[in-house]
Amino acid sequence: MSKADRTKQFIIERVAPIFNKKGAYGTSLSDITTATGLTKGAIYGNFKDKDQLALACFEHNLKFFQKGLYKALASTGNAWTKVERFFQFYKDSFEQVYNNGGCALMNSSVEADDGYPLLKERVKKTFENWKHELEGIILEGQQSGEFKAEIEASDVANLIIAGIEGSILLAKSTQNARGFHGLLNHLKTIVEKELKQ
Numbered sequence: 001m002s003k004a005d006r007t008k009q010f011i012i013e014r015v016a017p018i019f020n021k022k023g024a025y026g027t028s029l030s031d032i033t034t035a036t037g038l039t040k041g042a043i044y045g046n047f048k049d050k051d052q053l054a055l056a057c058f059e060h061n062l063k064f065f066q067k068g069l070y071k072a073l074a075s076t077g078n079a080w081t082k083v084e085r086f087f088q089f090y091k092d093s094f095e096q097v098y099n100n101g102g103c104a105l106m107n108s109s110v111e112a113d114d115g116y117p118l119l120k121e122r123v124k125k126t127f128e129n130w131k132h133e134l135e136g137i138i139l140e141g142q143q144s145g146e147f148k149a150e151i152e153a154s155d156v157a158n159l160i161i162a163g164i165e166g167s168i169l170l171a172k173s174t175q176n177a178r179g180f181h182g183l184l185n186h187l188k189t190i191v192e193k194e195l196k197q
Helices: 003-026 029-036 040-046 050-073 079-099 104-112 117-143 153-174 177-195
Strands: none
Touching: 003 029, 003 040, 003 050, 003 104, 029 040, 050 079, 050 104, 050 117, 079 117, 079 153, 079 177, 104 117, 104 153, 117 153, 153 177
16 A cells, blocks of 8 residues: 555544544534644545545445345355344444444535535445345345235345434434434334235
């Protein structure tokens, strides 16, 4: 890794948690320079503008989610086991997500809706990929006869995504981290009844 790449990585690692908690609009240049100990010139010598830095920080924050998602979805076992492992990932990781300012995907989607076109497109693509992966598992379960054939995989995938993101939002908004686990368990029960024969 070159010196320039190391500097970029250093900036991203220091600033990504701030962007996730305060948002791109709420994160000031002063926040960035204080967190990194670098000058404005050093920051913008590595990133063209705040949009580019926000996108890089989003990608960094997203890696944690993607690692857990793909680990769950690539696991061995039947389709329901994969869905269960997906829920378990959120159960096990929620405290870390909560303390880091919430779900980077949700936080970025709310803010990117009002601006930051590069970030908005990346968030949209991430949601599409997430939905596609979940749909694939549901279709796998339908093909094996494990899940009901009449269920619309797209609808159930949307239910899972909306339920998880909504549960995180509610827990963060009410500052009730314990409430998340109850909501997650309830969502899992609903999804199981929807899917299983």
